[in-house]
Amino acid sequence: MMNLNGKVAVITGASSGIGAGIAQAFAQQHMNVVLGGRNEQRLKEVASNIQEETQVQVSTFVVDVTKNEEVNHLVEFAQKQFGKIDVLVNSAGQMLSSTVTDGDVEAWDTMLDVNVKGMLYGINAVLPKFLEQSSGHIINIASISGFEVTKQSTLYSMTKTAVHTLTQGLEKELAKTGVRATSISPGMVETSMTESTDWGGRKKLEPKDIAEAAIYALQQPAHVNVNEVTVRPV
Incomplete structure (x- = not known):
């Protein structure tokens, strides 16, 4: 197993949900973390919780992933703070009105901008450095909705299908470079986005369950790329 220290x-x-859970789990593996998100107060709260529990270095940066320039600044900030970046986790996501028949164009635009373009901006920002150092790991948070479409999830599912396609193609583009790409597809996770969603009586996943999948992918030997992980509740 690769040492993440x-x-x-x-x-x-x-600032919340899966992203916050991953940050906390990474810190417990003695990884230093840069937390990006739009809500400065919640970012500080997550950072404070991490610092109370671990001895790692934690920095926060307010960023709107739909703006390419801001994402570039996030990566530049991390590079200046720590002198390197080893892992990018694209966890920012939006799940809004997703039926075509609703005609909610504003919601569609938001999901496309955050779930797809925001992810591309993050990858584009770190990739030159990853290729230069012949190492690095890109983890994209997708969803089982990218595999299974319901009549309420059309647009959201479309964006998560794009994440699968992007990660699979990226893995092929990056073959033999030392840079790895992983897509993690959670089932229903207990977050603010899903608190009003019924899951048929089954216990929802917790953010830490998704974090464990990310850690598993990171800990593999350098020649092993875990390209796709699906995590479902029992």
Whole structure:
């Protein structure tokens, strides 16, 4: 298993939910973390919780992933703070009105901008450095909705299908470079986005369950790329 001690991870969507859970789990593996998100107060709360429990270095950066320039600044900030970046976790996401028949164009635009373009901006920002150092790991948070479409999830599912396609293609583009790409597809996770959603009586996953999948992918030997992980509740 690869030792994660001292590695640096940049995590978007880190102010709550899966992103915050991943940040906390990474810190417990002695990784230094840069938390990116739009809500400065919540970012500080997550950072404070991490610092109370661990001895790692934690930095926060307010960022809107739909703006390419801001994402570039996030990555530049992390590079200046720590001198390197080893991992990017694209966790920022939006799940809004997703039926075509609703005609909610504003919601569609938001999901496309956050779930797809925001992810591309993050990848584009770190990739030159990862290729230069012949190492690095990109983790994209997808969803089982990218595999299974319901009549309420059309647009959201479309964006998560794009995440699968992006990660699979990226893995092929990055073959033999030392840079790895992983897509993690959670089932229903207990977050603010899903608190009003019924899951048929089954216990929802917790953010830490998704974090464990990310850690598993990171800990593999350098020649092993875990390209796709699906995590479902029992």
